[in-house]
Amino acid sequence: MKYYTIAPPEILKPFVRFFWVLEHELSAREPEYVYRSIADSCTEMVFHYRAGFDEITEQGEQNSDPSGIQFQTDTYRRFITRESFGIFGAYIYPFAVPRLFNIPSSQTTNLALDYDTFLGCAGRELEERIILAQDNQERAGILSDFLLMRLRHNVKTDDRIITSIRQVIHSKQHQTVAQLADTFNLSVRQFDRRFKEYAGFSPKIYLRLVRLQNAIQQYNNHKTLTQIALECGYYDQSHFIHDVKVFTGYHPSFYFSGRAEGTEYRNANG
Incomplete structure (x- = not known):
C-alpha cells in the first residue's frame, strides 16, 4: 500500500490542509479490500481514478462509487473493492466550505454527495479531468485551479471563529468551550452558534472529534x-473508549492494534 500527501499552493493553504493519495495492488492472497472512513472534523473531496468502491451498509453492498465530497462527519462508513485501486483526495478545513461552495458548514454536516449532484456540470467535468490526468501532481494542479476559481472573496467571515477552529485543530491544549469563548470575547451561547456555522458541529462535539484525531496520531x-x-x-478511560467506539466503530484496543479496517495506510511508505 502506498500513501502520501501533496502540499497545496501557498494561496490555498488557509483553506486546504493537504492533498493525499492512496494506492494499492490487490493479489490472489488479498482478493478484496475493505476501507473504513471514520468520523472527521474536516471535509474531504475524494476521486477514484482507478477502480471504484461499493459502500457496505446494514442492508449489504450497495453499487455506489463514493467519488464525491464527504463533509465533516461524526460517523463512520465502510467501502469494499475487488480491484487494485488509486484514490486522490483533498483535506479541506470546514470553515472553507462557505468560501468554496457558498453554503454554511452547519448545513452540510454528515452529507456525502457525488460531484454531479453537488456541483452539476462543473462537478462532472472536474471528476473527468481528475480521472484522466497523467499523474497525481497533475491532479493536484487541476484541483488547485478549480478551488482557486471557486474562492469567494466577498463572503463575510468571522475571523475570530475561524481562528478558534484552527486553534482547536492544531493546538494540543485541552480547553473547554467556556475557555475558548472567553478567549474570543464571546458568551458561550454566541460562541456555540457562530462556531457551528463555520465548523458544522457545536464546539463540544468538535472538540471530541479533534481529540480523537489527536489520539490517532499517537498510533504506533x-x-x-x-x-x-x-x-x-x-x-478518564471510559470517555476514551466511548468516543473511539462511536466515531470508528471499534473498541480502542482493536482500533489501535494495527488490524482494524482503514488503518493500513498509516504503515504505508510514501
Whole structure:
C-alpha cells in the first residue's frame, strides 16, 4: 500500500490542509479490500481514478462509487473493492466550505454527495479531468485551479471563529468551550452558534472529534491506551473508549492494534 500527501499552493493553504493519495495492488492472497472512513472534523473531496468502491451498509453492498465530497462527519462508513485501486483526495478545513461552495458548514454536516449532484456540470467535468490526468501532481494542479476559481472573496467571515477552529485543530491544549469563548470575547451561547456555522458541529462535539484525531496520531508511538487517553485530554478511560467506539466503530484496543479496517495506510511508505 502506498500513501502520501501533496502540499497545496501557498494561496490555498488557509483553506486546504493537504492533498493525499492512496494506492494499492490487490493479489490472489488479498482478493478484496475493505476501507473504513471514520468520523472527521474536516471535509474531504475524494476521486477514484482507478477502480471504484461499493459502500457496505446494514442492508449489504450497495453499487455506489463514493467519488464525491464527504463533509465533516461524526460517523463512520465502510467501502469494499475487488480491484487494485488509486484514490486522490483533498483535506479541506470546514470553515472553507462557505468560501468554496457558498453554503454554511452547519448545513452540510454528515452529507456525502457525488460531484454531479453537488456541483452539476462543473462537478462532472472536474471528476473527468481528475480521472484522466497523467499523474497525481497533475491532479493536484487541476484541483488547485478549480478551488482557486471557486474562492469567494466577498463572503463575510468571522475571523475570530475561524481562528478558534484552527486553534482547536492544531493546538494540543485541552480547553473547554467556556475557555475558548472567553478567549474570543464571546458568551458561550454566541460562541456555540457562530462556531457551528463555520465548523458544522457545536464546539463540544468538535472538540471530541479533534481529540480523537489527536489520539490517532499517537498510533504506533509505543504508548499504552491509558497514556494516549490522558495525553489527548480525555477525563478518564471510559470517555476514551466511548468516543473511539462511536466515531470508528471499534473498541480502542482493536482500533489501535494495527488490524482494524482503514488503518493500513498509516504503515504505508510514501
